[in-house]
Amino acid sequence: MSATTKFLKSIQEHRETKKQEKFSGVLEDYLGLLETNPLICSLAHKRLYDTIMGYGVTQMAESDSRWDKLFNGETVKIYDYFKDEFFGMERSLQKVMRFLHSAAMKGEESRQVLLLLGPVGAGKSALVEHIKKALEQGESVYVLGGCPINEEPLHLIPRSLREDFEELYNIKIEGDLCPVCRHRLMTEFDGEYTKFPVTQTTMSIRGRRGIGVVPPMDPNTQDTSLLIGSEDISKLDLYPEDDPRVLSLNGAFNVGNRGIVEFVEVFKNEIEFLHTMITATQEKNVPSPGKQAMIYFDGVILAHCNEAEWNKFKSEHTNEAILDRIVRVNVPYTLEYEQEVRIYKKLVDRSDFNYHIAPHTLEVAAMFAVLSRLKASNKADPLTKMKIYNGEQIIEKGLVRKIDIKDLREEVEDEGMTGISTRFVMKSIDAALADSEKNMITPISIRDSLIKQVKEQVTNSDDRNIFLSFLQKTLHDEYLSILEKEITKAFVSAYEEQAESLFNNYLDHAEAYVNNTKVKDRVTSEEMEPDEKFLTSIEEQIGIKGSAKNNFRADISSYMFAKLRRKEIIDWKSYAPLREAIENKLVASVRDISRIVTKSKSRDTKQQRKYSIMVERLIEDYGYNEDSAEEIIKFASNNLWRDS
Numbered sequence: 001m002s003a004t005t006k007f008l009k010s011i012q013e014h015r016e017t018k019k020q021e022k023f024s025g026v027l028e029d030y031l032g033l034l035e036t037n038p039l040i041c042s043l044a045h046k047r048l049y050d051t052i053m054g055y056g057v058t059q060m061a062e063s064d065s066r067w068d069k070l071f072n073g074e075t076v077k078i079y080d081y082f083k084d085e086f087f088g089m090e091r092s093l094q095k096v097m098r099f100l101h102s103a104a105m106k107g108e109e110s111r112q113v114l115l116l117l118g119p120v121g122a123g124k125s126a127l128v129e130h131i132k133k134a135l136e137q138g139e140s141v142y143v144l145g146g147c148p149i150n151e152e153p154l155h156l157i158p159r160s161l162r163e164d165f166e167e168l169y170n171i172k173i174e175g176d177l178c179p180v181c182r183h184r185l186m187t188e189f190d191g192e193y194t195k196f197p198v199t200q201t202t203m204s205i206r207g208r209r210g211i212g213v214v215p216p217m218d219p220n221t222q223d224t225s226l227l228i229g230s231e232d233i234s235k236l237d238l239y240p241e242d243d244p245r246v247l248s249l250n251g252a253f254n255v256g257n258r259g260i261v262e263f264v265e266v267f268k269n270e271i272e273f274l275h276t277m278i279t280a281t282q283e284k285n286v287p288s289p290g291k292q293a294m295i296y297f298d299g300v301i302l303a304h305c306n307e308a309e310w311n312k313f314k315s316e317h318t319n320e321a322i323l324d325r326i327v328r329v330n331v332p333y334t335l336e337y338e339q340e341v342r343i344y345k346k347l348v349d350r351s352d353f354n355y356h357i358a359p360h361t362l363e364v365a366a367m368f369a370v371l372s373r374l375k376a377s378n379k380a381d382p383l384t385k386m387k388i389y390n391g392e393q394i395i396e397k398g399l400v401r402k403i404d405i406k407d408l409r410e411e412v413e414d415e416g417m418t419g420i421s422t423r424f425v426m427k428s429i430d431a432a433l434a435d436s437e438k439n440m441i442t443p444i445s446i447r448d449s450l451i452k453q454v455k456e457q458v459t460n461s462d463d464r465n466i467f468l469s470f471l472q473k474t475l476h477d478e479y480l481s482i483l484e485k486e487i488t489k490a491f492v493s494a495y496e497e498q499a500e501s502l503f504n505n506y507l508d509h510a511e512a513y514v515n516n517t518k519v520k521d522r523v524t525s526e527e528m529e530p531d532e533k534f535l536t537s538i539e540e541q542i543g544i545k546g547s548a549k550n551n552f553r554a555d556i557s558s559y560m561f562a563k564l565r566r567k568e569i570i571d572w573k574s575y576a577p578l579r580e581a582i583e584n585k586l587v588a589s590v591r592d593i594s595r596i597v598t599k600s601k602s603r604d605t606k607q608q609r610k611y612s613i614m615v616e617r618l619i620e621d622y623g624y625n626e627d628s629a630e631e632i633i634k635f636a637s638n639n640l641w642r643d644s
C-alpha cells in the first residue's frame with residue numbers, strides 16, 4: 001500500500017470513530033447518561049484534575065536516589081502526565097496539583113486564580129501549554145447544542161425543580177442559562193426545555209473551544225471585548241437593542257467556559273482590565289456585553305508572570321482585591337544540574353539539527369546555569385553547594401562532609417528565581433554549533449560560547465564578573481578533574497573491573513584489620529596478614545593519615561555490613577569516600593604515562609599504540625567521536641599537565 005492509500009484509510013477510520021462518538025440527544029438522554037456516570041457533569045477544575053490524575057500518579061520510590069538525598073524523605077508525588085516533560089520541578093507541580101485538587105473538591109481554590117510566578121524561561125508557558133493539552137486529550141464534554149459558551153445542559157432545569165433533582169441525583173446544579181440559550185429556549189422551543197438539543201464537544205486550543213487565552217495587551221488597545229465578547233454591530237440593525245442575538249460571545253471567558261482561561265504575563269495589563277477576573281472567580285459570573293444579565297462562568301483561571309511584574313503589582317494598594325483571589329505557585333529554575341541536563345536533552349532532541357555532542361558538554365553548561373542561580377552560602381562554596389543540591393556526597397579528609405541540604409536551603413530565601421535561564425544556555429549551544437567547523441559541541445566549545453554570551457548579554461557588571469569567574473575558573477578546574485578521570489578510564493584497560501577488584505581487596509583487608517583476623521586469598525584460600533601498605537596506598541588518596549585510618553576502616557566495614565544485611569548490592573561505587581579514593585588511585589596509576597603519551601609530539605611505536613588504543617576506547621566506550629576525542633585530548637595536554 002502506498003503512503004497515500006494508507007493515509008486515506010486513516011482518514012476514513014478517523015472520520016468513522018468521530019461519527020460514532022458524538023452524542024446527540026435531548027435533556028432526557030443526558031439525564032440517563034448522568035445516572036450511570038455522574039462525572040460527566042463535573043465542573044472545570046474537577047474535570048481537569050481527574051484528567052491529569054487519570055494518567056497515573058505514584059510516590060517517588062524510596063529506591064530513587066533523589067528521594068532520600070534531596071527530599072529528606074518527605075512525600076513526593078510523581079505525576080505521570082508531567083514526568084517526561086518537566087524535570088526537577090516536582091515541588092511546583094505538587095503545588096499546582098494540590099491547588100487543582102482542592103478546587104476540584106469545591107474548596108476556596110475553586111474561586112481563585114492560579115498564578116505561576118517564576119523567572120524567564122523557567123517553564124511557566126510550557127507548563128500551562130501542557131495543562132491545556134490535557135483538556136484537549138481529555139474526554140469530550142456535554143453541552144447545549146449551539147450554545148456559544150458550551151454550557152452545561154443541566155442549566156436547562158428550572159430553579160423550581162432543582163431541589164428535587166439534587167435529591168434524586170445527589171448532584172448540585174450551579175449556574176443558569178446564558179442569555180443566548182435562554183432566548184432560543186423561549187423563541188425556538190416555546191420554553192419546553194426538554195426539547196433543547198444536547199450534544200458533545202471536544203476542547204481545542206486552536207479551535208478556541210474550552211481554552212481561552214488572554215495575551216498581554218497594550219494599554220491603548222485593551223478592550224474588555226477580548227475577555228467577555230461584544231455586541232455585533234452589524235446585527236444591531238436587525239434586532240432590538242436588548243436582543244441576545246446581537247451578542248458575540250467570543251471573549252476569553254466565553255471561550256474558556258468549562259475549561260481554562262489563560263492570562264499570559266498577566267500583570268502587564270492595566271488593572272481595570274483585570275477586574276473581570278474578580279467577578280469570574282469570586283462570583284463565578286462574568287459581565288455580558290450589552291445590557292444582558294451576568295453570565296455564569298465555570299473554568300480554571302491560570303495566569304503567569306515574572307517576579308518584577310509581580311512585585312510591582314503587589315506593591316500597589318489598589319490591587320488588594322485581586323491579590324486576595326490569587327494562589328501563587330513559584331516556578332523556580334531547577335537547582336539540580338542533572339535535571340537541568342535533562343531539559344537541554346529534551347530541547348536538543350526536539351530540534352532538527354543533527355550534530356555530535358561530546359560527553360559532559362551539557363553537564364558543564366548545566367553546572368554553569370545552576371551556579372549562576374545559587375545564592376551564596378556561609379556553609380559551603382558555590383561548587384560544593386551545587387553538588388550537594390545535586391544529591392552528591394562531598395568528601396573531605398576521608399569523610400562524607402556533613403552538610404545537610406536542608407540547612408543550605410533554609411539559609412536563603414527564594415533561590416532559583418534568578419540567574420541564567422534555560423533559554424540562555426540553549427542559545428549558547430546554538431551559537432557554539434554555528435561556530436563549529438566539525439558539526440559538534442564539546443565542553444570546551446560550550447564554555448567558550450557561554451563566556452561570549454555572558455560578555456555580550458549580561459549587563460549587570462557584578463553578575464557578569466561572578467558568572468565569568470564560574471566559567472573561567474570554577475568550571476575550568478572542575479572540567480579538568482572530570483577530564484582526567486575520563487582519560488584515565490580510557491587508559492586503564494577494563495577500568496570497571498580494576499576498580500571493582502581494588503574495592504574487593506580493600507574490603508577484605510580492612511575487615512580483617514578491624515576484626516583482627518587474617519585475610520583469605522580469594523583464589524588460593526591462603527591466609528595472610530592484612531596488607532597495611534596496600535590499605536594505606538588507597539587511603540592516602542583522600543588524605544587519610546595516621547590514626548584516622550582506624551575510624552575509616554571501621555566505618556567502611558560496618559557500612560558495607562549493614563548494606564549486605566539489608567540485601568542491598570554493594571559495589572565499588574557504594575561508599576562515596578572509597579569510590580573517590582579508588583578513582584584517584586587509578587588516576588595516579590596512569591598519570592605519568594597519560595601525560596607522556598598525550599603530550600608528546602613524536603611518539604615512539606609503543607606510545608603510538610597506547611595512544612591509539614586510548615582514542616579508540618574514548619570513541620567505542622565513552623561516546624566521543626574522532627573529532628571530539630582529539631579536541632579533549634589536546635585540551636588535556638595543554639591544561640592538565642601544564643606544570644609538569
Ligand SMILES: Nc1ncnc2c1ncn2[C@@H]1O[C@H](COP(=O)(O)OP(=O)(O)OP(=O)(O)O)[C@@H](O)[C@H]1O
Nearest residue numbers: 085086087089119120121122123124125126343422
Ligand atoms: N524544569 C523544566 N523541565 C522541562 N523543560 C523546561 C523546564 N524549564 C524550562 N523548560 C523548557 O525551557 C523552555 C522555555 O520555557 P518557557 O517558555 O515555558 O518559560 P517561561 O517560564 O514561560 O518564560 P518567560 O517568562 O520568558 O515567558 C521551554 O521549552 C520549556 O519546555
Ligand SMILES: [Mg+2]
Nearest residue numbers: 121124125126
Ligand atoms: Mg512564557
